Amino acid sequence: MxxxxxxxxxxxxxxxxxxxxxxxxxxxxxxxxxxxxxxxxxxxxxxxxxxxxxxxxxxxxxxxxxxxxxxxxxxxADQAKVEISMRKMLSNISHDLKTPLTVVLGYVEMLHTDPTMTEDERQVILKKVHMKTIEVMELIHKFFDLAKLESGDKEIELTRINLNEVCQDNILSFYDLLIAKGFSVDIDIPNEQLYGHGNTAVLSRVLNNLISNAITYGEDGKTLGMTLRSDEKTVYIDIWDKGKGISESHIDKVFERMYTLEDSRNRIYQGSGLGLTITKRLVEALGGEIHLSSKPYDKTVFTILLKRMNY
Incomplete structure (x- = not known):
């Protein structure tokens, strides 16, 4: 025990x-x-x-x-990336606003200080001032459009839209310009009516931006194409050209705010760097995606993906 x-x-x-x-x-x-x-x-x-x-x-x-x-x-890490992007954006937009405003100021001073100027000369300068002012306003509008898209303030009504009609209307609106510039145009839109979840006005703006981009950067290839295709769930719109393209190191950056290619230093390629960023945000607002592939002087393709709607 x-x-x-x-x-x-x-x-x-x-x-x-x-x-x-x-x-x-x-x-x-x-x-x-x-x-x-x-x-x-x-x-x-x-x-x-x-x-x-x-x-x-x-x-x-x-x-x-x-x-x-x-x-x-x-x-x-994301915050640091956003801060770097914002600093770059503010720097670039300050430069892009300063340049045309400096030109406008120079023209105004000429009008104000040169009493010997003829009426025809004044009209020429006033026309240039008008064009530069429009350039500044367009840049400001792009900046605020992007701000609204990224803040979610811009509401977009999504409905069933006929993609055949939207694609045809937009490529035809550029047809005369393309022919005048010596482009050959390759349009591949099927007879079958394809419908997608989207917004006609927003998609038209996206296509407008991409076609304008292809004309500017693809001019060396003198070929521009649009293809509409689909599978069971998705509709694809390809805007492509055979110009100088975009190198692989730049592909992931082209949709970033205020990003411009090195050729933007050349006046004929100069841009605000907001166009493709706005384009991507608009596609995302439609519930879609946009992708880019490029092989210089062979084929550069921007592809929009939208949800297919059969009924």
């Missing part, structure tokens, strides 16, 4: 010691986690918490903390 009691006491002492040891290890683990988190937050490092433990609840806590750390680090 005494031996039995001694065994019980030994077991109880062992259990108490085990609990104490476990609690001590848990306290040490929690202390380590706290100190490590403090270090990560102070130094803004990208490391994760690694603790070897058999405690299931502590393991769950570590997994949750590491998920939060990853989310925080991702948010920080």
């Amino acid at each position: 005494v031996f039995f009691l001694i065994m019980i006491i030994v077991i109880l002492i062992g259990f108490i010691f085990f609990q104490y040891s476990t609690q001590k290890n848990k306290d040490e683990d929690l202390r380590y986690i706290y100190e490590k988190l403090q270090n990560i937050l102070e130094k803004q490092t990208a490391v994760k918490l690694l603790v070897v433990t058999d405690n299931k609840e502590l393991q769950k806590l570590l997994v949750a903390i590491n998920h939060l750390l990853v989310a925080m680090q991702t948010t920080k």
Whole structure:
């Protein structure tokens, strides 16, 4: 009987010691986690918490903390990217506004200070001032359009639209210009009527932007094409040209705010860098996607993907 009691006491002492040891290890683990988190937050490092433990609840806590750390680090990286993009955008738009306004100011000073100027000369200068003013207004409108799209303030009503008609109307509106510039035009629109989930006015603006872009950057190839195709769930619109194209290193950047190709330094290619960004945001507002592939002087293709609607 005494031996039995001694065994019980030994077991109880062992259990108490085990609990104490476990609690001590848990306290040490929690202390380590706290100190490590403090270090990560102070130094803004990208490391994760690694603790070897058999405690299931502590393991769950570590997994949750590491998920939060990853989310925080991702948010920080995205924020840094946005800040860099915004600084670049403000720098570029300041430059793009300053250039035509400086020209306008120069013309106004000429009109104001030159009493010998003839009426015909004044009319020529006034026409140039008018054109530059329109250029500035268009840039400002693009900037605010992009701001509205990215803030979600611009509501777009989505309905079932006939894509055959939208594509035909838009490519035909450029047909005379294309022929005058010596382009050959390749239009591949099927007889079958294809319908998509979208907005006629918004899609027309997208196609307008892409066709204008193809005329400007694809002029060397003297070929422009439009293809309308589909599968069971998606309708695809391809706008393509055979011009100088876009190198692989630039493809992922062309839809970024204020991004312009190196050729934008050349006056005939100069642009605000907002056109393709607005185009992408408009396509996304339609619930679609836009992709780009390019092989210089072979084929550069912008492809719009929209949800197909049969009924």
